[in-house]
Amino acid sequence: MVRLLVVEDEVRLAAALQRGLQAEGFAVDVAATGPAGLDAARHGGYDAMILDVMLPGLSGYELVRRLRAEEHWLPVLMLSAKDGEYDQADGLDCGADDYLTKPFSYVVLLARLRALLRRGAPQRPAVLTVGDLRLDPARRRVTRADAEVALTAREFALLDYLMRRPGQVVSKIELLDHVWDASLETAPNAVEVYVGYLRRKLGRDRLETVRGAGYRLAT
Amino acid sequence: MVRLLVVEDEVRLAAALQRGLQAEGFAVDVAATGPAGLDAARHGGYDAMILDVMLPGLSGYELVRRLRAEEHWLPVLMLSAKDGEYDQADGLDCGADDYLTKPFSYVVLLARLRALLRRGAPQRPAVLTVGDLRLDPARRRVTRADAEVALTAREFALLDYLMRRPGQVVSKIELLDHVWDASLETAPNAVEVYVGYLRRKLGRDRLETVRGAGYRLAT
DNA sequence: CGGCGTCCTCAGCGTGTTCACAGCGCCGAG
DNA sequence: CTCGGCGCTGTGAACACGCTGAGGACGCCG
Numbered sequence: 001m002v003r004l005l006v007v008e009d010e011v012r013l014a015a016a017l018q019r020g021l022q023a024e025g026f027a028v029d030v031a032a033t034g035p036a037g038l039d040a041a042r043h044g045g046y047d048a049m050i051l052d053v054m055l056p057g058l059s060g061y062e063l064v065r066r067l068r069a070e071e072h073w074l075p076v077l078m079l080s081a082k083d084g085e086y087d088q089a090d091g092l093d094c095g096a097d098d099y100l101t102k103p104f105s106y107v108v109l110l111a112r113l114r115a116l117l118r119r120g121a122p123q124r125p126a127v128l129t130v131g132d133l134r135l136d137p138a139r140r141r142v143t144r145a146d147a148e149v150a151l152t153a154r155e156f157a158l159l160d161y162l163m164r165r166p167g168q169v170v171s172k173i174e175l176l177d178h179v180w181d182a183s184l185e186t187a188p189n190a191v192e193v194y195v196g197y198l199r200r201k202l203g204r205d206r207l208e209t210v211r212g213a214g215y216r217l218a219t
Numbered sequence: 220m221v222r223l224l225v226v227e228d229e230v231r232l233a234a235a236l237q238r239g240l241q242a243e244g245f246a247v248d249v250a251a252t253g254p255a256g257l258d259a260a261r262h263g264g265y266d267a268m269i270l271d272v273m274l275p276g277l278s279g280y281e282l283v284r285r286l287r288a289e290e291h292w293l294p295v296l297m298l299s300a301k302d303g304e305y306d307q308a309d310g311l312d313c314g315a316d317d318y319l320t321k322p323f324s325y326v327v328l329l330a331r332l333r334a335l336l337r338r339g340a341p342q343r344p345a346v347l348t349v350g351d352l353r354l355d356p357a358r359r360r361v362t363r364a365d366a367e368v369a370l371t372a373r374e375f376a377l378l379d380y381l382m383r384r385p386g387q388v389v390s391k392i393e394l395l396d397h398v399w400d401a402s403l404e405t406a407p408n409a410v411e412v413y414v415g416y417l418r419r420k421l422g423r424d425r426l427e428t429v430r431g432a433g434y435r436l437a438t
Numbered sequence: 439c440g441g442c443g444t445c446c447t448c449a450g451c452g453t454g455t456t457c458a459c460a461g462c463g464c465c466g467a468g
Numbered sequence: 469c470t471c472g473g474c475g476c477t478g479t480g481a482a483c484a485c486g487c488t489g490a491g492g493a494c495g496c497c498g
Contacts, residue, residue, distance in 0.1 A: 033316075054330070056317045152444060169359040190446055192486055211454070211485065212372030213359050371455060409457055411475060430465075430474070 002117065003027045003137070005046040007037030007063070008079070009055055017050065020106060021113075034058025041067055041074055043164060045128045045137060048117055050109075051096070053080040064096050077113060079104070128163040130217060133202065135163050149201050154179070158194050162207070162217040171214035191215075221336060222246045224265040226256030226282070227298070228274055236269065239325060253277025260286055260293060267336055269328075270315070272299040279315075287314035288347060288383045296332060298323070347382040349436060352421065354382050368420050373398070377413050381426070381436045390433035410434075 004026045008014040011032075018028045029044065031037035034057040041049055041063070053060035064076050078096040100109060127136040132145040140156060142149045151159065157179045162170060172188040180186050195215055199207050208216045223245045227233040230251075237247045248263065250256040253276035260268055260282070272279035283295050297315040317331050347354045351364040354375075361368045361378065370378065376398045381389060391407045399405050414434055418426050427435045 056331075154445070168357050187447070189448085189486085193446070193488085196487065209486070210359055213375075216358070373456070406458070408459085408475085412457070412477080415476065428475070 001027050001137075002048075003029070003044070003046045004113075005029050005031065005037070005040055005044060005049040007031045007034070007040075007049060007055065007060070008052040009033060010052070024110065032056075034060070034063050038063050038066060042072060043128070043166065045164075046074060048075040048077065048113065050077045050079065050113070053078060060096075075117065077109075128160070130163050130166045130219060131206075133163065133206065135160060144202055151198075151201065154194060155197055155201070158191075159198060159202075162215070166217050167219040169210050169214045169216045174214070220246050221267075222248070222263070222265045223332075224248050224250065224256070224259055224263060224268040226250045226253070226259075226268065226274065226279070227271045228252065229271070243329065251275075253279070253282050257282050257285060261289070261291060265293060267294040267296065267332065269296045269298060269332070272297060283314045284348075288385070290383065294336065296328075347379070349382050349385045349438060350425075352382065352425065354379060363421055370420065371416075373413060374416055374420070377410075378417060378421075381434070385436045386438045388429050388433045388435045393433070 002025070004021055006014055006017050006021075006028060008017065008030065009032050014030045014032065018030055021028045029040065029046070031040045034055040036057075037049075037051065037055065038058060040046070051060045051063065055063070058066075060078055060080070064078070067074065067076075076096045078099045079102060080099065081102045100112065127134050129135075134143045135156075136142075137160065142151055142156065142159065158175065161175065161179050172191045175191050176186055176188065180190070195207055195209070206218055208218055210216055221244070223240055225233055225236050225240070225247055227236065227249065228251050233249045233251065237249055240247045248259065248265075250259045253274040255276075256268075256270065256274065257277060259265070270279045270282065274282070279297055279299070283297070286293065286295075295315045295317075297318045298321060299318065300321045319328060319331060347356070353362045354360075356379065359375065361370055361375065377394065380394065380398050391410045394410050395405055395407065399409065414426055414428070425437055427437055429435055
């Protein structure tokens with residue numbers, strides 16, 4: 001499953017992109033602001049990003065620059081209403097991999113996107129990393145300090161969810177909603193049980209419990 | 220009808236903005252000082268605010284910070300003569316949604332404003348900061364002078380409520396209503412007890428008691 | 439059909455949290 | 469100075485929360 005991040009503040013365009021790309025078989029997440037996009041790109045384990053230049057909070061240019069400065073090599077396809085030579089040059093200079101001006105043909109977008117994915121990013125780690133924990137969503141593999149850890153489906157889903165929110169407190173209800181899908185039918189105790197399993201396999205202190213609030217993955 | 224609030228003390232610029240934006244079909248009110256702007260933003264039911272940083276009475280940074288602390292999520296476009304990266308970062312950290320440096324192009328202002336309105340009000344609870352106290356709701360972490368402070372659920376909720384109203388006197392009844400949810404069943408003494416706990420952990424002089432009225436978080 | 443792995447419930451236990459209580463100190467009024 | 473009221477705090481008991489081992493239900497595979 002190829003995972004894409006669309007950073008676009010115009011709601012209709014974002015929704016259209018999401019629908020279209022999902023129909024092509026991509027998993028698509030959308031961020032609506034510069035800061036939100038930067039954060040998602042940092043931690044989300046995406047295969048590529050489609051990035052608008054005009055964003056609230058942080059421009060697309062600045063977003064790519066910061067991303068590259070932090071040595072994230074995620075392929076970036078920039079979208080812009082401007083079409084001056086200078087603007088394109090600016091975008092590419094900032095570290096984008098390709099540049100498309102609005103209005104653009106959807107077919108062209110798809111073609112360029114595929115080209116980008118084919119090319120890939122040389123140094124790209126398509127895995128989530130937190131401390132010495134690594135989780136590869138595609139291969140469904142988890143390693144801790146380079147040693148493989150065998151997880152069941154549920155354990156994997158739980159760890160996956162937590163690793164996408166490192167350092168944040170996640171409530172049991174939230175976990176039931178997103179990892180279990182059926183919060184009403186499952187007792188919150190199930191979460192405690194599975195946190196226990198993960199702790200046994202990953203180390204006692206990786207998962208902090210915040211009494212009365214939820215759990216937090218230590219960064 | 221889209222309603223805008225312009226907070227700008229420079230009369231000529233304020234008038235020019237008002238005229239220009241009205242010509243675009245917006246309803247525009249102007250406030251000339253920080254306190255007046257804060258008050259208008261609180262109670263005016265505006266769709267967005269254009270906010271100068273340099274203001275008499277209360278800086279634009281501080282204004283946004285207070286607004287966000289009170290959980291008003293009105294889109295804010297900041298205007299500033301400074302253009303250092305740090306100033307921008309400061310503005311955005313305080314909770315502004317976009318930032319424009321003077322002198323700015325009127326067309327750019329309009330475009331950004333529209334982008335802001337398109338997106339609507341953000342649901343972004345940033346970190347609360349009062350003095351050297353920092354409270355991060357998402358991570359559920361509290362630090363005092365960069366040292367982490369461990370709080371129980373109740374202590375955290377109490378501090379959270381007070382930090383959203385820095386410098387204001389909050390009565391025990393109000394605290395029982397909002398932090399305890401069951402004011403009838405709990406004695407007001409519980410508040411005194413927990414204020415005591417917080418004082419022990421955060422420092423004696425952070426929480427002032429206003430005899431006969433309530434408590435106030437020192438700014 | 440039996441063995442196996444996974445998922446989840448259940449009940450008991452330890453522990454941290456919450457809060458009532460009561461005595462005391464401080465502050466302001468008279 | 470005295471007195472009353474308000475707020476502070478140490479003590480302790482009830483309680484809620486989260487952890488864990490045991491085990492039942494279910495599906496899968498030989």
